[in-house]
Amino acid sequence: MPSVSQAYGCRICRATGEVCVFLSESRSTSVLRDLRDGGAFSAVFSRPATHKTVQLKAPAVRIQPLEAGDQVLIERHGLRAAGELISLGYAPAFSQALMAPDITDAVCVCFMPVVGFNQTPGVGAGQPLGAG
Numbered sequence: 001m002p003s004v005s006q007a008y009g010c011r012i013c014r015a016t017g018e019v020c021v022f023l024s025e026s027r028s029t030s031v032l033r034d035l036r037d038g039g040a041f042s043a044v045f046s047r048p049a050t051h052k053t054v055q056l057k058a059p060a061v062r063i064q065p066l067e068a069g070d071q072v073l074i075e076r077h078g079l080r081a082a083g084e085l086i087s088l089g090y091a092p093a094f095s096q097a098l099m100a101p102d103i104t105d106a107v108c109v110c111f112m113p114v115v116g117f118n119q120t121p122g123v124g125a126g127q128p129l130g131a132g
Helices: 029-036 070-087 092-099
Strands: 010-012 019-024 041-046 053-058 062-065 106-111 115-118
Touching: 010 070, 019 070, 029 062, 029 106, 041 106, 070 092, 070 106
Parallel strands: none
Antiparallel strands: 010 019, 019 106, 041 053, 053 115, 062 106
């Protein structure tokens, strides 16, 4: 049975291609439990203004504490994401609560993507990244 949670930003290692997403421990208990039990992982990244969406998959993850600078990335991501929702007409209080809550218990879920898919709604949805 899949479990789902919202990430609060990410970091990509340009040298290795590893992706780390930031999850709140208290808001992601079932996802983190499943990952600690060896579950596979999928992350979806989407832009509300354009609906451009990609999905990355990995067979395993590494869960670790935040690194220096990660809390700043979480805060920047939250402000940008809330700003995008506000620009689409969503109420500022709602946008802030959804995209930029005060996350004080974040962990990194790091993974090496083995496959990616275009999940943008339309003709190409579901196609592997780089296809066509």
